[in-house]
Amino acid sequence: MSGRQRTEATDNAVIKVLATRLLTTLVTLAGVAVIVFFVIRVVPGNPIAMMLPPGATEEDIARLSALYGLDKPLVTQFGIWITGVLQGDFGTSITTRQPVLDLVLGRLPATLELAIMALVIAVALGGTAALIGTRFRGGKREGAIDIANGVALSVPDFLWGLVLILLFGVLWPVFHISGRVTPSLDLPFTTDFYLIESLIRLRLDLTADLVAHMFMPALALAIPLAAIIGQLLKQSLKETMNLDYVTLARTKGYGETQVILREALRNAALPTITLVGVQFSFLIGGTVIIERLFSYEGLGNMAIDAVINRDLPLIQGIVLLFALIFTMLNLIVDLLYAVLNPRLRHG
Amino acid sequence: MADAKGMDGRSMIRRRAGPRLWLSAGWLSILCLAALFAPWVAPHDPLAQDLFLGRMPPFWMAGAEPGYWLGTDSLGRDVLSRLIHGARVALAVALIAGTITCLVGATLGLLAGFLRGWVDIVISRLIDIWMAFPPVLFSILLIAVLGPGLVSIIIAIVVIDWTRFARVVRAEAMAQGAMDYVSSAQVAGRPRIGIMLREILPNLLPTIGVLLTLEMGIAVIVEAILSFVNLSISTDDPTWGSMIAEGRTAIHQAWWVLVFPLITLFLTVLSFSQLGEGLKDRFDPVLR
Numbered sequence: 001m002s003g004r005q006r007t008e009a010t011d012n013a014v015i016k017v018l019a020t021r022l023l024t025t026l027v028t029l030a031g032v033a034v035i036v037f038f039v040i041r042v043v044p045g046n047p048i049a050m051m052l053p054p055g056a057t058e059e060d061i062a063r064l065s066a067l068y069g070l071d072k073p074l075v076t077q078f079g080i081w082i083t084g085v086l087q088g089d090f091g092t093s094i095t096t097r098q099p100v101l102d103l104v105l106g107r108l109p110a111t112l113e114l115a116i117m118a119l120v121i122a123v124a125l126g127g128t129a130a131l132i133g134t135r136f137r138g139g140k141r142e143g144a145i146d147i148a149n150g151v152a153l154s155v156p157d158f159l160w161g162l163v164l165i166l167l168f169g170v171l172w173p174v175f176h177i178s179g180r181v182t183p184s185l186d187l188p189f190t191t192d193f194y195l196i197e198s199l200i201r202l203r204l205d206l207t208a209d210l211v212a213h214m215f216m217p218a219l220a221l222a223i224p225l226a227a228i229i230g231q232l233l234k235q236s237l238k239e240t241m242n243l244d245y246v247t248l249a250r251t252k253g254y255g256e257t258q259v260i261l262r263e264a265l266r267n268a269a270l271p272t273i274t275l276v277g278v279q280f281s282f283l284i285g286g287t288v289i290i291e292r293l294f295s296y297e298g299l300g301n302m303a304i305d306a307v308i309n310r311d312l313p314l315i316q317g318i319v320l321l322f323a324l325i326f327t328m329l330n331l332i333v334d335l336l337y338a339v340l341n342p343r344l345r346h347g
Numbered sequence: 348m349a350d351a352k353g354m355d356g357r358s359m360i361r362r363r364a365g366p367r368l369w370l371s372a373g374w375l376s377i378l379c380l381a382a383l384f385a386p387w388v389a390p391h392d393p394l395a396q397d398l399f400l401g402r403m404p405p406f407w408m409a410g411a412e413p414g415y416w417l418g419t420d421s422l423g424r425d426v427l428s429r430l431i432h433g434a435r436v437a438l439a440v441a442l443i444a445g446t447i448t449c450l451v452g453a454t455l456g457l458l459a460g461f462l463r464g465w466v467d468i469v470i471s472r473l474i475d476i477w478m479a480f481p482p483v484l485f486s487i488l489l490i491a492v493l494g495p496g497l498v499s500i501i502i503a504i505v506v507i508d509w510t511r512f513a514r515v516v517r518a519e520a521m522a523q524g525a526m527d528y529v530s531s532a533q534v535a536g537r538p539r540i541g542i543m544l545r546e547i548l549p550n551l552l553p554t555i556g557v558l559l560t561l562e563m564g565i566a567v568i569v570e571a572i573l574s575f576v577n578l579s580i581s582t583d584d585p586t587w588g589s590m591i592a593e594g595r596t597a598i599h600q601a602w603w604v605l606v607f608p609l610i611t612l613f614l615t616v617l618s619f620s621q622l623g624e625g626l627k628d629r630f631d632p633v634l635r
Contacts, residue, residue, distance in 0.1 A: 024475060031476035042492050154620035155613060156568050158575075162591065162609050170598055285481035289572055293595070303484050304576060307491045315488065323479040 017338040025327045032323040033085070033316075037078050040312055068094065068313075081316065090320075091313035095306075100317035104299065108321065109192035110180055111291070111298035115284050117195075117214055118221035122283075123276065125222060126229025133230070134237040134260055145230065152227035157286045161220035161293045168216060176213040178295040185209060217294040221286050225279050232275055236268035243267075270340060277333035281326045368625030371618035378615060382434040389428035390414060393585040397423035402601040418603040420593055426607050429585035433608070436586045437615065439497065440570045441563035444504035448566075449559045451505055452512025457551070459513065460520025461543045470513065477510045486569055490578040500573055504566050511565075512558055519554055523547045553630045557623050564619030571612055587612050 065071045069080055084091060090100035133145040169177035181187065181194060185206065189197045195214070198206040240246060241264055249263045250256075288300030295301070299318060306314040381388055391414075400423035403412040411418070417426040459470035486503045493499035523529065524547065532542045567587075574588025575595075587608045594605025 024472070027472055028475045028479050031472065032479050035476065035480075036488075039492060040488060150621075150624070151617065154564075154617050154624075156565075156616070158568060158572055159609070159613055159616065162595070162605065163613070165595070165598065166602065166606060166609070170602055285483065288481050288483040288487075289576075292576060300481075300484070304487060307484075307487050308578075310491070319480065319484065319488075322481045322484065326479045326481075 014335065014338050017334060021331050021334050025331055028327050029320070029323055033082060033320060034078075036316055036319045037081065038074070040315055041074060041077075068092070081313075085320070090317040093306075093311055093314045095309045095311045095314070100313050103302070103314065104317050104321055106192055107297065107299045107302050110194070110296065111284070111287050111300060113193060113195045114214055114218055114291070114296065114298060115221070115280070115287055117211075117218040118225070118283055119276070119280055121218055122222035122225035122229060125226035127233060129226070129230035130233035130237060131260060131265075133234040134241065134264075135257055137238055137241075145234075149227040149231050152223050153231070155224070157220045157224055158289050158293065160223045161217065161290050164216045164220055165293070175216045177216055178213075180210070180213050180297045181206075182209050182213075213296070217290045217296055220293075221283055221290055225276075225283055228279055229272060229276060233268060233272045236271055237264050240264040240268045274333060274337055277329065277336065281329040284325055284329075285322065365625075367621045368629075371622040371625065374614055374618045375622065378434050378438060381431045382438045385431050385435055389425075389431040390416070391425035391428040393424065393428040393432040395424060399423065402597070402604075404601075405603050405607075417607050418601070420590070420604045421597050421601065424585075426590070426604060429590055430587070430607060430611055432585045433587045433590065433611075436497065436584065437567045437570060437612075440500055440504070441566045441619070444501040444566040444569075445559055445563040447501065448505045448508045448562055449512055449555060452509035453516045453551075453555050455509065456513035456516030457520050457543060457548065460517035461524050461547060462539070463521075463524075467517075470517070474510045474513055474517075477507070480507075482507050483572060486573060487576055487578055490573055495578055500570055503573070504569050507569075508562060508565065511562060512555065515554060515558060516551060519551055520547055523550055553626075556630070557627045560619055560623035560626060564616045564623070567612065567615055567619070 062071065069077055072080070081091060088101065090104070092098065093100050093103055096103065129145050129149065133142045136142055165177045168175045176182075187194070187206070188201065188203070191197055195207065195210045198204070198210060237260065241260070246259055246263050249259050254262070287298060288303060290296070291298045291300040292304050299321070303315065303318045303322075305311075306318060397419075400412055400415070400419050401421050403415050403419040403423075404410055405418040405426075406413075406416050415425050415427070417430070419425055420429070455470050459467040485507050489503040489506060490499055493502060520543075529542060529546060532546050533539075537546075570586065571588035571591060574586040575592045577589070577592060590608040591605060591612070594601070594603075594608065597604055
């Protein structure tokens with residue numbers, strides 16, 4: 001096979017994956033939009049009546065309902081909403097009377113920073129566990145790591161969050177367990193990516209405060225993922241350690257730790273990277289309850305408030321955004337897999 | 348691609364069944380007994396308030412009130428009694444929601460994996476759509492729609508978690524359907540439904556059993572999360588989640604209000620999952 005044909009085969013495989021996945025992604029997003037729209041409209045209680053002060057007349061309610069389009073038939077309402085969404089207009093929040101898109105985009109950076117920090121912690125913890133487990137495989141230390149992995153995986157992020165609150169918020173209060181940043185601080189930020197901006201502006205005092213707030217919720221999200229990473233990476237590493245080229249490296253006189261880090265890790269990493277991509281999309285779903293638990297001002301916390309306040313347009317916008325993030329991440333993982341996996345590439 | 352996505356972290360853990368199986372079963376048995384005999388075992392009425400006995404510490408600390416072993420919450424309610432009565436709600440949710448979720452999910456998965464064709468296309472698309480919802484937000488949304496209460500929680504869990512069963516069972520039914528024994532049964536002229544129920548289903552039962560055990564642990568957590576967000580059962584009823592929610596607000600004054608329900612919940616979830624892992628190692632060639 002010539003080099004040119006090979007690139008074409010690669011391109012064809014990638015395009016095929018891209019086309020089918022884009023199509024299913026669109027179906028998924030449309031399904032999510034339909035379901036969320038109609039499910040939340042079964043909610044008893046008129047959101048407009050909740051907005052108005054007691055003593056509002058039927059007429060007031062009718063007038064405000066008309067303003068938000070809530071007096072029209074459901075299917076018409078859906079048509080109006082979805083047409084708006086396709087043009088980038090997600091409607092107006094009932095409780096705050098601000099555009100949904102502005103509200104959601106204002107909170108998204110906080111959630112993304114939290115999720116990415118959790119991912120970094122998970123990779124660091126899981127990677128370390130896998131390396132130590134491989135280095136001391138067959139011994140007591142590997143057994144201890146397996147048990148820790150098992151417990152970390154069995155218990156969900158919500159409970160880890162509570163455990164961390166007790167340990168590092170009350171018993172040994174070194175981290176903040178509430179909020180995103182100390183409220184009294186004067187924030188010079190122009191974007192909502194506080195952590196990134198504080199680093200760019202070299203305001204390391206603010207960075208430290210942000211990290212002290214984020215670390216606990218991020219760690220709670222990271223623990224189950226770290227266990228998954230640790231388990232899979234250790235398994236791949238141990239398999240790689242028996243391959244010929246690793247034995248060759250050993251006979252050349254490299255130490256065991258060096259062999260693991262320099263030779264085995266690179267080859268063992270691919271399955272883990274794919275898994276991390278998929279698991280990361282689940283982690284983003286987990287931010288909803290973790291943000292609530294730590295009063296962290298992100299998208300998830302806003303979502304729960306929106307449900308409690310019956311803010312229908314805001315709920316729709318947030319759910320759709322979460323679904324978009326989830327499907328896009330999965331799409332990227334599939335594409336990366338198509339590009340990186342030689343079997344699929346030449347198949 | 349399919350193999351990368353199907354890799355659930357849990358299925359990668361291989362360990363021997365042993366003490367953890369018995370420890371988990373032991374803890375869950377204690378919980379079952381406590382739940383069954385709650386009115387006789389609990390030292391106090393779980394709802395009885397006594398403002399003069401608010402935030403009493405557990406028995407080993409100074410200032411503890413005799414008879415209130417694990418202390419009291421801010422309304423003076425006995426923490427131990429509330430834990431015992433809370434076990435009723437937790438286990439009821441685990442058993443009922445777990446079983447119904449299992450029935451719905453496994454049936455849909457079996458139909459999709461065995462019948463293939465348009466049935467599979469519809470169910471697979473539904474699974475994709477469901478997976479794109481953040482589960483916690485979805486459950487909170489459903490409770491807001493259905494109103495609080497035990498039945499709503501159970502419906503919410505079934506509606507959200509059926510995909511866990513459907514995904515695994517579908518893949519496994521597809522693998523079994525490609526095997527020789529299924530083609531022989533087809534050649535012998537057996538009806539398809541008969542093959543599905545008599546030949547394929549029995550081979551999937553161990554897998555389904557393990558998933559069911561894991562799902563029960565998840566159901567307990569979902570109930571706790573929903574009570575925590577205050578959308579679960581009416582707030583008067585003692586549930587572990589509402590105790591945790593209350594403990595979270597009083598954490599600096601009365602840590603025990605949070606710690607004991609947290610330990611209980613932690614052990615219960617761990618037990619369900621370890622029981623599942625233990626059963627997997629013993630009986631299930633598929634997930635192992």
